[in-house]
Amino acid sequence: MSTSLSRVELRVRGYHLDGYRHVNNARYLEFMEEGRWAFFDDHPRLMSELHQSGHAFVVVNLNIDYCAAAGHGDDLYVLTGMVDVGERSALCHHRIYRSDGVLIAQADLTFVLLDMKANKAVEIDGELKETLGRLVVTKEQFAA
Numbered sequence: 001m002s003t004s005l006s007r008v009e010l011r012v013r014g015y016h017l018d019g020y021r022h023v024n025n026a027r028y029l030e031f032m033e034e035g036r037w038a039f040f041d042d043h044p045r046l047m048s049e050l051h052q053s054g055h056a057f058v059v060v061n062l063n064i065d066y067c068a069a070a071g072h073g074d075d076l077y078v079l080t081g082m083v084d085v086g087e088r089s090a091l092c093h094h095r096i097y098r099s100d101g102v103l104i105a106q107a108d109l110t111f112v113l114l115d116m117k118a119n120k121a122v123e124i125d126g127e128l129k130e131t132l133g134r135l136v137v138t139k140e141q142f143a144a
Contacts, residue, residue, distance in 0.1 A: 004135045005081040005142065006039035012074040022069040028105050029062075032094040035080035036109075039092075043135065049128050054116050060089065061110040067103045075099040079142050085132045087123055088112060095142045106142075 010031060018024040040047050050056060070076060077097055084091040089112050096104040112121040113128070124132065 004137045006042045008034050008038040009077045035078035039080045056114045057111045058114045064107040066105050070104045081137045082135045
């Protein structure tokens, strides 16, 4: 696995389930957020650059494909990485697998760089763009 990808593992608990005894669709958002936090934990320089510059990443779009159901007691892992960095936005990709390698869900999340003082999106450039650019991987690298 690429060092630009982050991996976080979790077990499906009863409170993750819906009335059909599958993981509730909204819980996948939380699982993916765990993946993003793990990604930032794995790349502390990125977070340091953001905080020092007074910027934050803000989600503006999320597209999820639900591929298979996960149930109580399933062990899952979430892979998270950057797949594209543009002028004004970047694309983060997530894949959630069950421990047997079955793809449960995948998503593309678009974020912008927010200037916290001005409260507006700004261009991704300079050192931050270079740092993000070094972390870009292809979706093929997410294969189980």
